[in-house]
Amino acid sequence: MARPPSADDLAALADASPLVVLLDIDGTLAPIAPRPEDARVPAETRAALRRLATRRDTVVAILTGRVASDARGMVDADGMLVVGNHGAERIEPDGSVRVDEAVAPFEAALARAAAELTERLAPIPGVLVEFKRWSLAVHYRLADHARLPHITSVVSEVASREGLRRGEGKEVFELRPPADVNKGTAALALLRRFGAPASGRGVLFAGDDVTDEDAFRRLAAEAPEAFTVRVGPPDAETAARFVVDDPAAVRVLLERLASLG
Ligand SMILES: [Mg+2]
Incomplete structure (x- = not known):
């Protein structure tokens, strides 16, 4: 410990x-x-x-x-x-x-994922989609946590379609290339x-x-x-x-x- x-x-x-x-x-x-x-x-x-x-x-x-x-x-x-x-x-x-050369090929997939997540999740009050070019983050610290199952399923769906990896942090999902x-x-x-x-x-x-x-x-x-x-x-x-x-x-x-x- x-x-x-x-x-x-x-x-x-x-x-x-x-x-x-x-x-x-x-x-x-x-x-x-x-x-x-x-x-x-x-x-x-x-x-x-x-x-x-x-x-x-x-x-x-x-x-x-x-x-x-x-x-x-x-x-x-x-x-x-x-x-x-x-x-x-x-x-x-x-x-x-x-x-990083293992990450660079995912630029377009990340941009598509950011656009789609912004369209589908940004209308939910308190959700912030942060596009960082080589990764993206969906922050839900300020959102009603009753919406979390919906947010989670949209993030997972988009991640799997674009071949990105979904990680989690403090009230945030991170999508990153699978490198x-x-x-x-x-x-x-x-x-x-x-x-x-x-x-x-x-x-x-x-x-x-x-x-x-x-x-x-x-x-x-x-x-x-x-x-x-x-x-x-x-x-x-x-x-x-x-x-x-x-x-x-x-x-x-x-x-x-x-x-x-
Ligand atoms: Mg930190």
């Missing part, structure tokens, strides 16, 4: 070289907002990220389900690698955009890219949701020394090693790491 990280845990992590810090945004850096466009990364947290990014032998990267360009704006992360759409696309520090591309594959690729040991030593990944568990599980299996942090209640079922309460606690953790020079 995951436990809160101790001062010794953090000191051991800070000792690693390189230190590779991978962070989800919503529910991890930014408090969850009723509508995704209203979510903000607090100024103190953005300051902590910038400070950590300038620490010696330290790389900070974002790993989110959001569109990469949108995520980049939220953390105002000039020069920070941002992996978006659960690993399907990334913005390099020089600003160039790369799309082996997720936060787990993305985290392992970043670990290798930044020269962290295969054991995962010196790699921190923090996230709060179902798609982050892909990364927690993958790291537990293939890079078991990775410092995985689930953001949420202490009894949450998770494959992460550590748990912290909320985005404010993540900020404190980042500040501590930055100061453990």
